[in-house]
Amino acid sequence: xxxxxxxxxxxxxxxxxxxxxxxxxxxxxxxxxxxxxxxxxxxxxxxxxxxxxxxxxxxxxxxxxxxxxxxxxxxxxxxxxxxxxxxxxxxxxxxxxxxxxxxxxxxxxxxxxxxxxxxxxxxxxxxxxxxxxxxxxxxxxxxxxxxxxxxxxxxxxxxxxxxxxxxxxxxxxxxxxxxxxxxxxxxxxxxxxxxxxxxxxxxxxxxxxxxxxxxxxxxxxxxxxxxxxxxxxxxxxxxxxxxxxxxxxxxxxxxxxxxxxxxxxxxxxx
Ligand code: FBP
Numbered sequence: 001x002x003x004x005x006x007x008x009x010x011x012x013x014x015x016x017x018x019x020x021x022x023x024x025x026x027x028x029x030x031x032x033x034x035x036x037x038x039x040x041x042x043x044x045x046x047x048x049x050x051x052x053x054x055x056x057x058x059x060x061x062x063x064x065x066x067x068x069x070x071x072x073x074x075x076x077x078x079x080x081x082x083x084x085x086x087x088x089x090x091x092x093x094x095x096x097x098x099x100x101x102x103x104x105x106x107x108x109x110x111x112x113x114x115x116x117x118x119x120x121x122x123x124x125x126x127x128x129x130x131x132x133x134x135x136x137x138x139x140x141x142x143x144x145x146x147x148x149x150x151x152x153x154x155x156x157x158x159x160x161x162x163x164x165x166x167x168x169x170x171x172x173x174x175x176x177x178x179x180x181x182x183x184x185x186x187x188x189x190x191x192x193x194x195x196x197x198x199x200x201x202x203x204x205x206x207x208x209x210x211x212x213x214x215x216x217x218x219x220x221x222x223x224x225x226x227x228x229x230x231x232x233x234x235x236x237x238x239x240x241x242x243x244x245x246x247x248x249x250x251x252x253x254x255x256x257x258x259x260x261x262x263x264x265x266x267x268x269x270x
Contacts, residue, residue, distance in 0.1 A: 007143015008179060011112040014077045015057045015145065015180075016203065016231060022253045023079065024055040025208060025236035029064060030084045030100070037240060044068050047240050052076050054249035057112065059147070059234060062101035065109050079113035079147055080106035082135055083128070095154055096124035099131060103138035114139050115147040118176070120169040121154030129176065136177045147234075148178035149207070160184065163191040167198035174202040182207050182234045185221055192228035208235035215248055215269055219262035222255045232256050244269050 015021055028036040029044065041047040044064050048071045052058070058072055059079040065072070072078055082105070083097035097117040106114045116135050118128045132148065139146045150173035152165040159165070163186040173181045182205045186192050196204050206225040212218035218238045225233065235252060242248035247269030254265040 004140050004143040008145050012145050014112050020256050021056040021232035022256050023057045023059050023234040024051050025234045026060040027081050028236055045071050050245045051249045054246050059115055062105040077112035079115050080111040081115040083116040095119050095122035107142050113145040117149040119151050119153040120172050121152050121157045145179040147180040148173040149182045167195045170195050171198040174199045189224045189228045192225050196229040203231035206233045208238045211237045211241045216266050219255055219265050223262050
């Protein structure tokens, strides 16, 4: 086994302490802009300090990791996302993620992983794959696990939550060398099981999505993906837009790690 394999194993065991994980997604300041955050939580350290002890890892861009290190350093593993795009771009250009950092930023920050998005099906798929391959190659050298946000999205894709396109993206992510795959919920345990199967043993984490009508609704989705064989979730809005972000994170964690029922887990957020 080469050194990098061991490093990946060590770091994966920090991100997925019992083989499962709740990762806090915190790249919205760029992808959606500050309006995504409740007004009292626009400053990143405010929300991070509420959830830092309730999640297994935090996924964020290098710049925001730099601004908030006092909050997370030494307390929780971080996964540095090195691609992003703003929603200020013209709509078609939002199908491309641009470099926002390099693997060495993740190393310098003491991260336990790197992440990058590939919009499978976008007209810019080729460009994002070139970035992905560079990121993965360097991350392999440093023993950093690579999380791919494998999102099917593009002019030919009518429904990006359709199981056929989601499992296609998951399979493409696995075949492009991802160590962890983050993708969309397909609406049922049965269909999400097909996504997990297509990923061929690479851990699949569900992407949270827009805030659900209630936390209980969201916890039911989390339970559904865990029942389908997922290894956890990567959640942003369903935590930071909740009135009790720490409670919401704890409740999600109880479903993922302790197998609690959504109804039982909900009590942790009340
Ligand atoms: P959420 O749980 O808030 O959906 O976060 C997951 C995520 O992939 C973020 O990492 C990203 O900022 C956002 O969703 C992108 O959402 P979209 O591309 O659908 O606007």
